[in-house]
Amino acid sequence: MEASKRQDLLTLMADKMNRAVRLYxxxxxxCGTCIDACHAYASTxxxxxxxxxxxxxxxxxxxxxFRVTGxxxxxxxxxxxxDEAWMDKLYETAFSCTGCRRxxxxxxxxxDTQQIQAIAKALLIGMxxxxxxxxxxxxxxxxxxxxxxxxxQKLEKELTGVKAELxxxxxxxxxxxxxxxxxxxxxxxxxxxxEKPSIASGAAILNAAGESWSLSYFEAVNxxxxxxxxNMSEQIYGRIVAEAERLRVKELVICECGTAYRIxxxxxxxxxxxxxxxxxxxxxxxxxxxxxxxxSSIEGTVTYHxxxxxxxxxxxxxxxxxxxxxxxxxxxxxxxxxxxxWCCGGGGGLVIAQEPxxxxxxxxxxxxxxxxxxxxxxxxxxxxxxxxxKDLNDEFELETDVKLVSDLVYEALVFS
Amino acid sequence: MVNAFWYFxxxxxxxxxxxxxxxxxxxxxAQVVREPRPPHTLRIxxxxxxxxxxxxxGLGAAFLDALTMPSIRRYQPVFWVFLMIFHVSLLVLVVxxxxxLPQINILSAESQHMLGNxxxxxxxxxxxxxxxxxxxxxxxxxxxxxxxxxxLVLLLSIAITGDVISWGNSWTEQGFVITKQEFGxxxxxxxxxxxxxxxxxxxxxxxxxxxxxxxxxxxxxxxLPFSNLMHTCFSVPLNALRRG
Ligand code: SF4
Ligand code: SF4
Numbered sequence: 134m135e136a137s138k139r140q141d142l143l144t145l146m147a148d149k150m151n152r153a154v155r156l157y158x159x160x161x162x163x164c165g166t167c168i169d170a171c172h173a174y175a176s177t178x179x180x181x182x183x184x185x186x187x188x189x190x191x192x193x194x195x196x197x198x199f200r201v202t203g204x205x206x207x208x209x210x211x212x213x214x215x216d217e218a219w220m221d222k223l224y225e226t227a228f229s230c231t232g233c234r235r236x237x238x239x240x241x242x243x244x245d246t247q248q249i250q251a252i253a254k255a256l257l258i259g260m261x262x263x264x265x266x267x268x269x270x271x272x273x274x275x276x277x278x279x280x281x282x283x284x285x286q287k288l289e290k291e292l293t294g295v296k297a298e299l300x301x302x303x304x305x306x307x308x309x310x311x312x313x314x315x316x317x318x319x320x321x322x323x324x325x326x327x328e329k330p331s332i333a334s335g336a337a338i339l340n341a342a343g344e345s346w347s348l349s350y351f352e353a354v355n356x357x358x359x360x361x362x363x364n365m366s367e368q369i370y371g372r373i374v375a376e377a378e379r380l381r382v383k384e385l386v387i388c389e390c391g392t393a394y395r396i397x398x399x400x401x402x403x404x405x406x407x408x409x410x411x412x413x414x415x416x417x418x419x420x421x422x423x424x425x426x427x428x429s430s431i432e433g434t435v436t437y438h439x440x441x442x443x444x445x446x447x448x449x450x451x452x453x454x455x456x457x458x459x460x461x462x463x464x465x466x467x468x469x470x471x472x473x474x475w476c477c478g479g480g481g482g483l484v485i486a487q488e489p490x491x492x493x494x495x496x497x498x499x500x501x502x503x504x505x506x507x508x509x510x511x512x513x514x515x516x517x518x519x520x521x522x523k524d525l526n527d528e529f530e531l532e533t534d535v536k537l538v539s540d541l542v543y544e545a546l547v548f549s
Numbered sequence: 550m551v552n553a554f555w556y557f558x559x560x561x562x563x564x565x566x567x568x569x570x571x572x573x574x575x576x577x578x579a580q581v582v583r584e585p586r587p588p589h590t591l592r593i594x595x596x597x598x599x600x601x602x603x604x605x606x607g608l609g610a611a612f613l614d615a616l617t618m619p620s621i622r623r624y625q626p627v628f629w630v631f632l633m634i635f636h637v638s639l640l641v642l643v644v645x646x647x648x649x650l651p652q653i654n655i656l657s658a659e660s661q662h663m664l665g666n667x668x669x670x671x672x673x674x675x676x677x678x679x680x681x682x683x684x685x686x687x688x689x690x691x692x693x694x695x696x697x698x699x700x701l702v703l704l705l706s707i708a709i710t711g712d713v714i715s716w717g718n719s720w721t722e723q724g725f726v727i728t729k730q731e732f733g734x735x736x737x738x739x740x741x742x743x744x745x746x747x748x749x750x751x752x753x754x755x756x757x758x759x760x761x762x763x764x765x766x767x768x769x770x771x772x773l774p775f776s777n778l779m780h781t782c783f784s785v786p787l788n789a790l791r792r793g
Contacts, residue, residue, distance in 0.1 A: 151584050151585045151586065151587045151588070152581055152584045152587060153587040153591055153790050154584075155580065155581050155584050156581060156787050157787075159577075159581075159777075159779065159783070160777060160779065160780050160783050160787060161777065162697075162777045163689070163692045163694065163697055163777075164621075164628070165687075165688055165689035166621055166624055166625055166628070168688045168689075168692070169624070174688075180688050180691040180692060183688065183692070186691070186692060189692060202696075202775045208695055209694070209695050209696045209699070210694050211695070234593060237593050237791060239620050239624050240620065241615075241620055241621050242783075242784055242787040243593065243614075243788055243790060243791030243792075244787070245790075248587075248591065399592075400588075402589070444594070444596070446593070446594065447594060448594030450594075451597070472593065472594065472595060472596050
């Protein structure tokens with residue numbers, strides 16, 4: 134690697150530094166408590182895929198270029214030179230980490246592996262080694278905001294199908310504005326996946342509750358965040374923030390997308406609107422008696438997979454459970470659950486950035502956990518988890534029906 | 550020449566090491582503080598079902614996390630037992646060393662023993678031996694680096710020489726070779742910057758063991774600001790970040 138290139142990369146690394154990151158890099162005692170926390174390690178017993186194993190790849194660079202001990206006695210903490218071979222190692226461990234932060238629950242210091250891997254991802258972007266399927270999708274998301282007319286045309290095409298489906302299911306919607314767009318002063322801006330299933334279930338719930346709402350032009354998912362590209366991530370969520378502020382909505386409701394929810398809830402800072410997830414909203418409607426669910430429409434036992442970004446990393450634990458209990462009396466918990474739930478193995482954009490073989494190999498513990506729950510339906514609240522859990526279901530022949538909670542709500546919805 | 554070496558170790562080097570250590574700690578803390586704050590919360594959200602203490606967010610809860618290490622207690626209970634033995638005995642040993650000073654009388658001034666009659670040092674040593682052995686097996690071995698072993702060997706050597714001083718010193722036909730009161734005079738000399746020769750205060754063959762103990766502690770103080778023992782200072786803020 135040329136010296137000037139290395140220097141550029143080290144500048145990127147320095148830019149990533151803040152109080153927390155420095156503490157995370159400097160204070161690991163390599164006690165190994167986090168090792169068993171990672172689904173990838175637990176499934177493969179390969180130390181490279183443990184939290185500390187991954188973090189050491191970044192920490193060893195930090196030792197070499199940012200700490201005096203690395204300069205005086207590089208052998209002391211295994212200081213490492215930044216070169217092409219090391220960049221390959223960074224790729225291997227950064228894009229096999231889902232950023233689930235389960236290891237953070239185990240670590241006595243609460244070291245955040247996701248933050249450390251963000252450094253690795255920044256260096257990979259600097260070397261043009263970022264996973265192109267993620268970056269290309271991120272670029273596509275940004276472009277949507279640049280050509281709003283084209284975006285609107287495409288969305289309206291999608292909405293034709295949604296409206297037809299809802300009208301067929303609920304004829305009483307005839308003559309009503311089934312999926313409002315650009316509705317200024319609405320209570321809610323609903324951010325879906327801009328695909329028929331995601332819009333349809335959300336629209337059905339919002340209409341059933343008689344809500345004043347508007348559908349966002351943009352999809353919730355943030356591929357910039359998955360790629361570790363802070364700049365792209367900001368542009369992507371910025372589109373939605375601008376839309377919500379333009380329409381002066383009171384609440385921004387995020388569909389079942391874990392990363393989007395965490396970004397909007399905890400990363401964008403204080404805004405003029407409140408952020409909640411669709412399942413928190415459904416829970417509220419149920420409590421207020423604004424919607425009703427028919428328990429006879431969902432058959433079999435239901436279990437729930439807590440998506441890492443919604444549960445452990447955002448604190449939404451009980452709302453999805455309350456919603457599930459509203460449409461079934463046969464709810465069983467997966468063990469472990471809530472903050473200790475195993476990651477599905479597909480988060481952090483891995484569903485797109487990683488080969489299915491790798492995702493299956495590193496998620497065996499998740500498959501075992503689902504099998505042990507023995508439920509007929511596996512419900513979750515994140516589209517990325519959904520895709521990964523469906524793959525696991527097929528690969529490990531788990532014989533469960535993998536669904537989003539909102540889709541089950543849609544099935545059980547009593548529309549008056 | 551030999552006496553001059555031990556004098557250097559037991560007097561000037563103690564001052565140099567302590568000052569070095571304090572300055573080093575301040576520099577390390579400053580390196581962290583001068584960095585910008587993290588742009589958003591890094592909190593892990595606890596739930597109602599998984600065991601947690603009732604303190605919620607805030608420094609008090611983070612302090613309790615740092616002190617009692619609930620995650621290790623839950624996920625690695627054997628390791629946690631040894632960690633607790635280590636940390637509690639370390640705390641008692643610090644107090645016991647202070648008690649050697651004539652001005653502090655937790656035990657009576659006439660007592661020949663240190664606080665704990667030497668037993669605390671044994672607990673300390675055993676826990677360190679466990680930590681070291683743990684680094685030689687399983688996945689922990691795969692992630693350990695040279696400084697992890699070096700630090701433990703250093704601490705273990707300090708513990709063993711300390712044990713020898715506590716136990717060997719009293720296992721002679723004449724009873725204590727060097728009394729607690731004599732140790733007290735040496736430490737008072739250090740505190741009052743008297744630069745007195747410790748050889749005159751601490752007579753007998755045990756002088757070399759005491760010198761070695763002090764030398765190792767000096768080395769530890771010099772190494773401390775660069776080592777992960779700095780978690781002593783940073784464990785609370787780290788846990789506060791997780792608590793949010
Ligand atoms: S649990 Fe924390 S301190 Fe221990 S090895 Fe893992 S990251 Fe390091
Ligand atoms: S954040 Fe999740 S995937 Fe990454 S190392 Fe930690 S436990 Fe493993």
